[in-house]
Amino acid sequence: MATPIIETPRSGRVAPGYSRSSTSRGNFEMIAWLFMRLSGAILVVLIFVHLYVNLVAGDGISGIDFGFVAGKWADPVWQIWDLTLLWLSMLHGTNGIRVIINDYAEKNSTRMILKGVLYTATVVIVVLGTLVIFTFDPCPVIDGVAHVADYCPAP
Protein backbone atom coordinates (compact mmCIF):
# COMPACT_ATOMS: atom_id res chain seq x y z
CA MET A 1 0.00 0.00 0.00
CA ALA A 2 1.35 3.37 -1.01
CA THR A 3 2.13 5.88 1.71
CA PRO A 4 -0.60 8.56 1.71
CA ILE A 5 0.69 12.02 0.87
CA ILE A 6 -0.38 14.63 3.41
CA GLU A 7 -0.08 18.16 2.08
CA THR A 8 0.99 21.11 4.15
CA PRO A 9 -2.15 22.75 5.52
CA ARG A 10 -3.63 25.39 3.20
CA SER A 11 -1.10 24.57 0.45
CA GLY A 12 -3.87 23.57 -1.95
CA ARG A 13 -7.16 25.22 -2.81
CA VAL A 14 -8.71 27.01 0.16
CA ALA A 15 -12.52 27.06 0.27
CA PRO A 16 -13.78 30.64 -0.53
CA GLY A 17 -15.53 30.77 2.82
CA TYR A 18 -12.18 30.74 4.56
CA SER A 19 -10.33 33.20 2.35
CA ARG A 20 -10.37 36.50 4.11
CA SER A 21 -7.74 39.21 3.76
CA SER A 22 -4.36 37.60 3.11
CA THR A 23 -2.30 40.54 4.24
CA SER A 24 -0.42 40.00 7.49
CA ARG A 25 -1.47 42.21 10.36
CA GLY A 26 1.72 41.64 12.30
CA ASN A 27 1.31 41.57 16.04
CA PHE A 28 -1.91 43.60 16.08
CA GLU A 29 -4.19 40.85 17.42
CA MET A 30 -1.72 39.89 20.16
CA ILE A 31 -1.36 43.54 21.24
CA ALA A 32 -5.16 43.88 21.22
CA TRP A 33 -5.50 40.72 23.35
CA LEU A 34 -2.93 42.02 25.83
CA PHE A 35 -4.53 45.50 25.87
CA MET A 36 -7.91 43.97 26.86
CA ARG A 37 -6.34 42.35 29.93
CA LEU A 38 -4.23 45.35 31.01
CA SER A 39 -6.99 47.94 30.45
CA GLY A 40 -9.55 45.58 32.01
CA ALA A 41 -7.56 45.28 35.23
CA ILE A 42 -7.20 49.10 35.46
CA LEU A 43 -10.87 49.68 34.54
CA VAL A 44 -12.08 47.47 37.41
CA VAL A 45 -10.47 49.92 39.88
CA LEU A 46 -11.46 53.09 37.98
CA ILE A 47 -15.11 52.05 37.51
CA PHE A 48 -15.68 50.61 41.00
CA VAL A 49 -14.48 53.89 42.57
CA HIS A 50 -16.57 55.85 39.98
CA LEU A 51 -19.70 53.84 40.91
CA TYR A 52 -19.03 54.11 44.66
CA VAL A 53 -18.54 57.89 44.62
CA ASN A 54 -21.53 58.56 42.31
CA LEU A 55 -24.10 55.94 43.35
CA VAL A 56 -23.27 54.76 46.90
CA ALA A 57 -21.56 57.56 48.87
CA GLY A 58 -23.52 60.61 50.02
CA ASP A 59 -27.03 60.84 48.56
CA GLY A 60 -26.22 58.30 45.82
CA ILE A 61 -28.07 58.77 42.55
CA SER A 62 -30.41 61.35 44.18
CA GLY A 63 -27.46 63.70 44.69
CA ILE A 64 -26.45 63.91 41.03
CA ASP A 65 -26.98 67.27 39.33
CA PHE A 66 -24.89 69.98 37.64
CA GLY A 67 -23.45 71.08 41.00
CA PHE A 68 -22.26 67.52 41.74
CA VAL A 69 -20.38 67.32 38.43
CA ALA A 70 -18.97 70.84 38.93
CA GLY A 71 -17.79 69.89 42.42
CA LYS A 72 -15.97 66.81 41.13
CA TRP A 73 -14.30 68.50 38.15
CA ALA A 74 -13.09 71.37 40.32
CA ASP A 75 -10.49 68.78 41.42
CA PRO A 76 -7.87 67.90 38.76
CA VAL A 77 -7.68 64.37 40.23
CA TRP A 78 -11.27 63.67 39.11
CA GLN A 79 -10.60 65.30 35.72
CA ILE A 80 -7.68 62.93 35.10
CA TRP A 81 -9.67 60.02 36.61
CA ASP A 82 -12.62 60.58 34.25
CA LEU A 83 -10.35 61.26 31.27
CA THR A 84 -8.51 57.95 31.81
CA LEU A 85 -11.85 56.22 32.34
CA LEU A 86 -13.21 57.68 29.08
CA TRP A 87 -10.22 56.66 26.95
CA LEU A 88 -9.62 53.20 28.41
CA SER A 89 -13.30 52.20 28.50
CA MET A 90 -13.94 53.43 24.94
CA LEU A 91 -10.86 51.64 23.55
CA HIS A 92 -11.67 48.48 25.56
CA GLY A 93 -15.31 48.55 24.44
CA THR A 94 -14.47 49.37 20.82
CA ASN A 95 -12.03 46.47 20.60
CA GLY A 96 -14.64 44.16 22.17
CA ILE A 97 -17.27 45.17 19.59
CA ARG A 98 -14.64 44.84 16.82
CA VAL A 99 -14.00 41.22 17.86
CA ILE A 100 -17.75 40.51 17.95
CA ILE A 101 -18.23 42.03 14.45
CA ASN A 102 -15.36 39.89 13.14
CA ASP A 103 -16.98 36.81 14.71
CA TYR A 104 -20.50 37.19 13.37
CA ALA A 105 -20.39 39.31 10.18
CA GLU A 106 -19.29 36.93 7.43
CA LYS A 107 -19.36 39.22 4.38
CA ASN A 108 -16.33 41.48 3.88
CA SER A 109 -18.58 44.45 3.02
CA THR A 110 -20.77 43.95 6.13
CA ARG A 111 -17.71 43.85 8.38
CA MET A 112 -16.27 46.98 6.75
CA ILE A 113 -19.51 48.94 7.15
CA LEU A 114 -20.11 47.88 10.77
CA LYS A 115 -16.51 48.64 11.75
CA GLY A 116 -16.72 51.98 9.94
CA VAL A 117 -19.77 52.94 12.00
CA LEU A 118 -18.07 51.66 15.19
CA TYR A 119 -14.81 53.60 14.68
CA THR A 120 -16.71 56.78 13.73
CA ALA A 121 -18.79 56.56 16.92
CA THR A 122 -15.66 55.91 18.98
CA VAL A 123 -13.78 58.94 17.60
CA VAL A 124 -16.82 61.23 18.06
CA ILE A 125 -17.43 60.10 21.67
CA VAL A 126 -13.76 60.19 22.74
CA VAL A 127 -13.14 63.64 21.19
CA LEU A 128 -16.42 65.04 22.58
CA GLY A 129 -15.81 63.65 26.08
CA THR A 130 -12.22 64.92 26.16
CA LEU A 131 -13.26 68.41 25.06
CA VAL A 132 -16.05 68.51 27.66
CA ILE A 133 -13.68 67.56 30.51
CA PHE A 134 -11.09 70.18 29.52
CA THR A 135 -13.39 73.07 28.55
CA PHE A 136 -15.88 72.61 31.41
CA ASP A 137 -16.90 75.84 33.17
CA PRO A 138 -18.61 75.39 36.58
CA CYS A 139 -19.92 78.98 36.48
CA PRO A 140 -20.93 79.62 32.85
CA VAL A 141 -22.41 82.89 31.63
CA ILE A 142 -25.08 82.04 29.02
CA ASP A 143 -26.61 84.91 27.00
CA GLY A 144 -25.29 87.39 29.55
CA VAL A 145 -26.88 85.52 32.45
CA ALA A 146 -24.43 84.18 35.04
CA HIS A 147 -25.08 80.76 36.59
CA VAL A 148 -26.04 81.15 40.28
CA ALA A 149 -24.52 78.67 42.74
CA ASP A 150 -22.88 78.95 46.15
CA TYR A 151 -19.50 78.06 44.60
CA CYS A 152 -19.78 80.78 41.90
CA PRO A 153 -18.72 84.44 42.35
CA ALA A 154 -21.69 86.79 42.81
CA PRO A 155 -22.59 88.45 39.45
Added chain:
Amino acid sequence: MPKTLTKTLTPAGTLYRGREGQWSWVAHRITGVVIFFFLLVHVLDTSLVRVSPEAYDAVIASYKNPIMGLGELGLVAAIVFHAFNGIRVILVDFWKKGPKYHRQMLWGVVGLWAVVMIAFSIRHLTHVFGG
Protein backbone atom coordinates in the same frame (compact mmCIF):
# COMPACT_ATOMS: atom_id res chain seq x y z
CA MET B 1 -22.79 -2.25 22.69
CA PRO B 2 -22.26 -1.87 26.47
CA LYS B 3 -24.48 0.71 28.07
CA THR B 4 -21.60 2.74 29.56
CA LEU B 5 -20.11 3.43 26.12
CA THR B 6 -23.31 4.90 24.63
CA LYS B 7 -23.60 7.27 27.58
CA THR B 8 -20.14 8.79 27.12
CA LEU B 9 -20.63 9.59 23.40
CA THR B 10 -20.45 13.33 22.71
CA PRO B 11 -21.69 15.15 19.61
CA ALA B 12 -18.91 15.64 17.05
CA GLY B 13 -18.20 18.57 14.76
CA THR B 14 -18.63 21.45 17.21
CA LEU B 15 -16.30 23.42 19.43
CA TYR B 16 -19.17 24.49 21.65
CA ARG B 17 -19.05 22.33 24.75
CA GLY B 18 -21.63 24.15 26.89
CA ARG B 19 -21.27 24.24 30.67
CA GLU B 20 -19.53 26.95 32.73
CA GLY B 21 -16.87 27.89 30.16
CA GLN B 22 -19.21 28.61 27.25
CA TRP B 23 -21.99 30.22 29.25
CA SER B 24 -19.66 32.57 31.11
CA TRP B 25 -18.25 33.56 27.70
CA VAL B 26 -21.78 34.26 26.40
CA ALA B 27 -22.62 36.31 29.52
CA HIS B 28 -19.32 38.24 29.19
CA ARG B 29 -20.17 39.18 25.56
CA ILE B 30 -23.76 40.22 26.30
CA THR B 31 -22.81 42.32 29.35
CA GLY B 32 -19.92 43.87 27.36
CA VAL B 33 -22.22 44.99 24.51
CA VAL B 34 -24.81 46.36 26.98
CA ILE B 35 -22.13 48.36 28.85
CA PHE B 36 -20.67 49.73 25.58
CA PHE B 37 -24.00 51.11 24.35
CA PHE B 38 -24.70 52.61 27.78
CA LEU B 39 -21.24 54.23 27.67
CA LEU B 40 -22.04 56.03 24.40
CA VAL B 41 -25.24 57.49 25.90
CA HIS B 42 -23.48 58.24 29.22
CA VAL B 43 -20.84 60.42 27.52
CA LEU B 44 -23.50 62.18 25.40
CA ASP B 45 -25.77 63.09 28.35
CA THR B 46 -22.84 64.11 30.57
CA SER B 47 -21.68 66.39 27.72
CA LEU B 48 -24.79 68.50 28.36
CA VAL B 49 -22.89 70.10 31.29
CA ARG B 50 -21.10 72.01 28.49
CA VAL B 51 -24.41 73.25 27.04
CA SER B 52 -25.97 74.65 30.21
CA PRO B 53 -26.59 73.63 33.85
CA GLU B 54 -30.35 73.60 33.08
CA ALA B 55 -29.94 71.22 30.11
CA TYR B 56 -27.94 68.75 32.24
CA ASP B 57 -30.31 68.96 35.22
CA ALA B 58 -33.30 68.47 32.89
CA VAL B 59 -31.97 65.22 31.40
CA ILE B 60 -30.84 63.93 34.83
CA ALA B 61 -34.32 64.74 36.23
CA SER B 62 -35.85 62.64 33.44
CA TYR B 63 -33.79 59.67 34.72
CA LYS B 64 -35.06 60.01 38.29
CA ASN B 65 -37.95 57.54 38.14
CA PRO B 66 -38.36 53.86 39.18
CA ILE B 67 -37.99 52.46 35.62
CA MET B 68 -34.61 54.16 35.08
CA GLY B 69 -33.68 53.25 38.67
CA LEU B 70 -34.20 49.56 37.89
CA GLY B 71 -32.31 50.06 34.62
CA GLU B 72 -29.37 51.48 36.61
CA LEU B 73 -29.52 48.41 38.87
CA GLY B 74 -29.37 46.15 35.80
CA LEU B 75 -26.47 48.16 34.38
CA VAL B 76 -24.48 47.89 37.62
CA ALA B 77 -25.26 44.13 37.71
CA ALA B 78 -23.83 43.82 34.17
CA ILE B 79 -20.72 45.88 35.06
CA VAL B 80 -20.00 43.94 38.28
CA PHE B 81 -20.33 40.58 36.48
CA HIS B 82 -18.16 41.76 33.57
CA ALA B 83 -15.53 43.06 36.01
CA PHE B 84 -15.33 39.92 38.18
CA ASN B 85 -15.51 37.54 35.22
CA GLY B 86 -12.86 39.66 33.47
CA ILE B 87 -10.52 39.09 36.42
CA ARG B 88 -11.32 35.35 36.08
CA VAL B 89 -10.39 35.49 32.37
CA ILE B 90 -7.08 37.18 33.27
CA LEU B 91 -6.39 34.44 35.85
CA VAL B 92 -7.27 31.69 33.33
CA ASP B 93 -4.81 33.26 30.85
CA PHE B 94 -1.93 34.20 33.16
CA TRP B 95 -2.18 32.01 36.31
CA LYS B 96 -0.59 28.58 35.94
CA LYS B 97 -3.52 26.84 37.64
CA GLY B 98 -6.15 29.14 36.09
CA PRO B 99 -7.45 26.71 33.43
CA LYS B 100 -7.69 23.92 36.02
CA TYR B 101 -9.84 25.97 38.39
CA HIS B 102 -11.84 28.02 35.84
CA ARG B 103 -15.15 26.40 36.94
CA GLN B 104 -14.55 27.00 40.64
CA MET B 105 -13.52 30.58 39.82
CA LEU B 106 -16.81 31.13 37.96
CA TRP B 107 -18.76 30.12 41.07
CA GLY B 108 -16.54 32.51 43.03
CA VAL B 109 -17.45 35.24 40.51
CA VAL B 110 -21.18 34.47 40.83
CA GLY B 111 -20.98 34.39 44.65
CA LEU B 112 -19.06 37.70 44.89
CA TRP B 113 -21.43 39.23 42.34
CA ALA B 114 -24.45 38.19 44.46
CA VAL B 115 -22.95 39.68 47.66
CA VAL B 116 -22.08 43.00 45.95
CA MET B 117 -25.46 43.20 44.22
CA ILE B 118 -27.47 42.52 47.39
CA ALA B 119 -25.59 45.31 49.20
CA PHE B 120 -25.85 47.71 46.23
CA SER B 121 -29.56 46.95 45.61
CA ILE B 122 -30.46 47.91 49.18
CA ARG B 123 -28.54 51.19 48.91
CA HIS B 124 -29.66 52.11 45.38
CA LEU B 125 -33.34 51.13 45.66
CA THR B 126 -33.55 53.13 48.90
CA HIS B 127 -32.57 56.22 46.88
CA VAL B 128 -34.76 55.36 43.88
CA PHE B 129 -37.90 54.67 45.91
CA GLY B 130 -37.31 57.72 48.12
CA GLY B 131 -35.79 56.48 51.37
